[in-house]
Amino acid sequence: MAQLTFREAIARGIAQEMRRDETVLAIGEDIGAAGGVFKGTVGLFEEFGPVRVRDTPISEQAILGAAMGAAMTGLRPIAEIMFSDFFAVCWDIVVNEIAKSRYMTNGQMTFPLVIRSGNGGGLRFGAQHSQSVENWAMMVPGLKVVVPSNALDVIGLMAAAVRDPDPVIFLEAKALYASKMEVPDGEIVDTLGTAKVLRQGADATLVALGAMVPKALKAAEELAGAGIDCTVVDVRSLVPLDTTTILREVSATGRLFTVEENPRLCGWGGELSSIVSEEIFYDLDGPIVRITTPHIPLPAADALEDMAIPSVERIVATVTQSMNG
Amino acid sequence: MSSATLDLNAKLELYRVQVALRQFEKRAYDLFLENYVKGTSHLSLGQEAIAAGFAAAMRPDDYTFATYRGHAHTLARGVPMTPVLAELMGRTNGLMAGKGGSMHLTSVEHGVMGSYAIIGAHLPIACGAAWSAQYRGTDQVAVCFFGDGSTNIGAFHEALNFAAIWKLPVVFVCENNLWMEYTRTTEITAVPNPAADRASAYGLESIIVDGNDVDAVYDVAVTAIARARAGEGPSMIEALTYRHGGHSRADPGKYRPDEEVAEWLKKDPIPMYHARLLAEGATEEQLVEIELSVAAEVERATEEAKAGPTPGADLLMKDVWADGGSAWRN
Ligand SMILES: Cc1ncc(C[n+]2csc(CCOP(=O)(O)OP(=O)(O)O)c2C)c(N)n1
Numbered sequence A: 001m002a003q004l005t006f007r008e009a010i011a012r013g014i015a016q017e018m019r020r021d022e023t024v025l026a027i028g029e030d031i032g033a034a035g036g037v038f039k040g041t042v043g044l045f046e047e048f049g050p051v052r053v054r055d056t057p058i059s060e061q062a063i064l065g066a067a068m069g070a071a072m073t074g075l076r077p078i079a080e081i082m083f084s085d086f087f088a089v090c091w092d093i094v095v096n097e098i099a100k101s102r103y104m105t106n107g108q109m110t111f112p113l114v115i116r117s118g119n120g121g122g123l124r125f126g127a128q129h130s131q132s133v134e135n136w137a138m139m140v141p142g143l144k145v146v147v148p149s150n151a152l153d154v155i156g157l158m159a160a161a162v163r164d165p166d167p168v169i170f171l172e173a174k175a176l177y178a179s180k181m182e183v184p185d186g187e188i189v190d191t192l193g194t195a196k197v198l199r200q201g202a203d204a205t206l207v208a209l210g211a212m213v214p215k216a217l218k219a220a221e222e223l224a225g226a227g228i229d230c231t232v233v234d235v236r237s238l239v240p241l242d243t244t245t246i247l248r249e250v251s252a253t254g255r256l257f258t259v260e261e262n263p264r265l266c267g268w269g270g271e272l273s274s275i276v277s278e279e280i281f282y283d284l285d286g287p288i289v290r291i292t293t294p295h296i297p298l299p300a301a302d303a304l305e306d307m308a309i310p311s312v313e314r315i316v317a318t319v320t321q322s323m324n325g
Numbered sequence B: 001m002s003s004a005t006l007d008l009n010a011k012l013e014l015y016r017v018q019v020a021l022r023q024f025e026k027r028a029y030d031l032f033l034e035n036y037v038k039g040t041s042h043l044s045l046g047q048e049a050i051a052a053g054f055a056a057a058m059r060p061d062d063y064t065f066a067t068y069r070g071h072a073h074t075l076a077r078g079v080p081m082t083p084v085l086a087e088l089m090g091r092t093n094g095l096m097a098g099k100g101g102s103m104h105l106t107s108v109e110h111g112v113m114g115s116y117a118i119i120g121a122h123l124p125i126a127c128g129a130a131w132s133a134q135y136r137g138t139d140q141v142a143v144c145f146f147g148d149g150s151t152n153i154g155a156f157h158e159a160l161n162f163a164a165i166w167k168l169p170v171v172f173v174c175e176n177n178l179w180m181e182y183t184r185t186t187e188i189t190a191v192p193n194p195a196a197d198r199a200s201a202y203g204l205e206s207i208i209v210d211g212n213d214v215d216a217v218y219d220v221a222v223t224a225i226a227r228a229r230a231g232e233g234p235s236m237i238e239a240l241t242y243r244h245g246g247h248s249r250a251d252p253g254k255y256r257p258d259e260e261v262a263e264w265l266k267k268d269p270i271p272m273y274h275a276r277l278l279a280e281g282a283t284e285e286q287l288v289e290i291e292l293s294v295a296a297e298v299e300r301a302t303e304e305a306k307a308g309p310t311p312g313a314d315l316l317m318k319d320v321w322a323d324g325g326s327a328w329r330n
C-alpha cells in the first residue's frame, strides 16, 4: 500500500501498461523530461526514454492524427491533449476520423488508442482552460469515455483503456490531481463500462462523475445527518454506460439526482434522465433533478467559479429542498 | 522525360494501370448519370499518371492515404474493380459493404489505409502510420496524396513540421490540378506553387514534377520513397496536372476557361504515353490488346457490381466497436 496522488496514479497506470506491452507509447506536449504540465507523466521519460515517451510540437491535430495512424497500424498510443478545451482545435481528428473510420471501413480498422486530457474547473483558469467537456465526447458514436474520480480508479481504468481495442477519451479532473488515497501495490486492472456504488442509502440516489464524486459523497454525509439517506453512484464510464447498476440504484430509492460539472444543456445527466424516465418511470417517487454547472462559460474569479460548479452546499440544499418539497 | 529505370514490360504495365483507371472512372461517371452510383463522386480523369506512377514505386506493404478523389489511388494499389464499383453503388459486395461510399475507399489488405474527405486530415494520420513503421522498424513508407487547395489548411502545416522533426518515412504528394473546388488555387494562396513553395519552411527540398508524365512521376516517387525507407525523412512532391472534368458529380467545370481546358487536354497523360511507348518499341497491337482487356474487365466489374445485393439492417448496427457491435450501454 502507498499514499498516491491522482496525478501520480496517472503515471503509474501508464507505466504499468508500458512495462507490459512494448507497443504502448506516450506522446504529447511537455510530457517527456518535463513530466507534463500537470505532472501526470513524471518518471515515464526516465524509465522508458525519448522514443516511447515523446514530446510533440503544439500541434493538436498532428498529435491525434499520429495517434490514429499509429493505432491503425498496430501500436497502442496514449496521446495527451493538455486541456480538454483544446479538443476544439483537433475535434475533426477525434470525431470524423478516429470515431468513424472503423464503421466506415466495415470493420477493416481498429483504433486501440487513449486520449488523456485535463478536464474541468476548480483551478480558476478561466473559460478557455476549465470547461468540463465529457458531454462533447459522450455524444459521438464510436468513442468510449472514461472519467475516474480517484487514484485507484485512475490506474485500473487507465489499464482497461489501454487494453481496450477501441478509442477511449480519458478525462482527468484537474480539480482532483492533488487528491490522495491509499492504493495497493502490484498490477491494477479495472473494467470499462462499470459504475461503482460508493454508498448505499434508502431515500435518494446521487449519480456523479469525476470531480463531482467526492462532492456528492460529502453531501451525502451531511444529508445523512439531516435524516436523508443517500446512495452515491460513481458513473466512471459514460460510454459504455453501466445502466444496469444505475437503474437498479435509482429504482431502489425512487429518486435520482445527477451531479454534473458539464454545462447544463445536453449534459450526460440529460441522457440519463431520459433513460430513467423511459425505463423505470413507475419506480420514481419524485422528479428527477439535475445539479449542473449553469449554461455559461466558466468565470475565472474564485468566488464566481465556486458559484458555478456544483458545490457540496448546493447539492445538500437541492436534495433537501426536493426531498422535503 | 522517359524513365531510365523501367523496362518496356514495366512501362506496358504502367500503361495498363492508367488505362484501367481511365476506363473505370468513365464507367463510374456513366453509372452516376444512370443513378446507379448515388451521392457524389470525384474523378481523377486526367490525373491518372500520379496514382499509377506512385503505386508502381511502392512496396506491397507500404501505406497509401488518399482523399475523397481516391478511386484511382485505390485501384492503382491492386484493389480489384468489382468491389470498388460495388462500393460506389452501395452494394454488399462493395469494398466496405456500402458503409463508406465513394469518398472513403479503404482496403487495408492492399495498404490502402483510407480515403479521407475532410481536407487535410489525413496528412497527420499518414504521419502516424509512418511513425508506427519507424517504431516497429519495418521500413514501410506512407504515401499521402492531397490537392493544391489542401495546402491552406492547418493540418497540412502541422503534419509537415511533425514529419520533418521526427524524420518520418512519409511522402506527401500534392496533386496540383490548379483548382480547388470552383476557385483557382493561385487566387487564394500566398505563393504560386502551393506545395513546393512551402517545402523550405519545413526544411524540405522543393520538388515539382510533370504529373501527366507517368515515367517522371515514377522516378521522383522512387527517389522519395527510397529516401524515406532509408530513414532520411519525409519528402513533398508537387505534381502538376489537371482534372478533365468538374470537381464532383455532374459538375461541368464551366468556371474554367475553354483555352485552359483545351491546352491540358493536349497533355492528356494516356495518349502521350501511348505515343511514347510506340516510339520505344511497343506495337500498336500490344497497346490495343491492353485497352480491350481493360474494357472487358470494366464490363465484368459493372455486371458483378450491379448483381450485388443491397445491404440489409444487419450491417447498419455493425462494427462501431472492435467487438463488431454498437452497444453503448449494458
Ligand atoms: C475541411 C474541409 N473544408 C472544405 C471541404 C469541401 N471541399 C471538398 S473538396 C474541396 C476542394 C479541395 O481542393 P484540392 O485540395 O485542390 O483537391 P481537388 O479536389 O482539386 O483534388 C473542398 C473545399 C472539405 N471537404 N473539408
Ligand SMILES: [Mg+2]
Pocket: B147, B148, B149, B175, B176, B177, B178, B179, B180, B181
Ligand atoms: Mg485541386
